[in-house]
Amino acid sequence: MATYQLAQEALAAEFAARWAEALAAVEARQLAGSLTELETAYTAAIRESAAASYTLSVAFYRLVRALETGRVIGGPGYRPGASLGSLWADFNKATGKRTGSGPREVLPVDIRNPFPAADPAREARRAEESFRHQVADRVAAHERERPAREGSAALDDAELVAWEKEFLESLKTGGSGAGGMLVQDAGRDAVHLALQDDPGAIGYFRATDASPCYFCALMAGRGAVYKSKRTAAFGAHPHCHCQAVPIFSRRYRLATENDRFARMWREFGGGSLADWRTYYARNQ
Structure with missing residues (x-):
């Protein structure tokens, strides 16, 4: 369980690092003109890490289920002739760590797919909404405040520089939190919705x-x-x-x-x- 949880956290951290890198490439005064590029980077990073989160969660669910019931369930990633050994191998591959192994005897199969199907349109909407709330709307408000700030200070004024730096940091923190939630939600939803539809859970x-x-x-x-x-x-x-x-x-x-x-x-x-x-x- 700890390995699974740490692997999900690592995927959120991977997204956060990519988002921080995208922000670091943009000057504070260029944010308003860089929103299209930033949104592309934000949504792409969510999409890629969320896909890994989903794969990890399916492997985790299938392994836990087999360990507790002695049966394997179908759905994405299922391979005919699955055994505890192959399920451990799938989980180890998804986490990037060797955390367990098992026998190669073929398990009885419950031919069922309780896992929610991917909904790219919904996922894209959620990522776009997250970007709008956490970045675009806040950048617009920041730009509206800028004239008053610049009117009372030189462009190299330490207070103005600190204001810009604080805002960039808030974009990094807010975007990382909201985007990281969407990344892990891909895996959380896979598990939570699967167990609602799985008669064995x-x-x-x-x-x-x-x-x-x-x-x-x-x-x-x-x-x-x-x-x-x-x-x-x-x-x-x-x-x-x-x-x-x-x-x-x-x-x-x-x-x-x-x-x-x-x-x-x-x-x-x-x-x-x-x-x-x-x-x-x-x-x-």
Whole structure:
């Protein structure tokens, strides 16, 4: 599980590095005239890392399912004659690490494809909307403010330089968070939607990173979440590295962090979300 989560984080970081590189190639005063090139770089980086996130999640889901049920499921990436050994090989290839291996005996097959089909048009819209909110709209507001700034300072004034630098940094941070969410959503959606459509799955639990926000800690503290219409949404946010881990047996084991957050919630004793946020910050 840790390898899977770290590999998903690495894909988000890969996108963030490409976005930072694209921004670094543009002067602050050239941003308004470079939006087309920046959007192309932003959306292409999301698309490529999101595709890798989807492939990784399918390999993870198929491996976990086979380990828990002794059966392999069809769908993208399925190869006839699959075994635990070949499923481990697929997962290792997707993570770039050798984390496990298994026997070569062919597994029984559930000929079913629960994985959501790629929707390039929807993915493109989400990337375009993210760019508009995180970059284009903010650049427009920045440009409207520029005349007042430049009218009260020389172009090399330290305060003006700091203002430009701070804005570029905010574009990098905001774009990385929103774009990285879309990258990981490709994988999160693959797992979360597959388990809703897979009769062999009973639910999932939320695995967090080492230091999640108060909301993610609360969600992880719920433990196992069983399939229902009410639980059909995962609820990630920018800079969130939580993942849905599918469950195929009542004999599942939660991650240690889930137990820790569940214990914190019990000790908290109830109250508003704002109260929990304060309590969590004080006790994390």
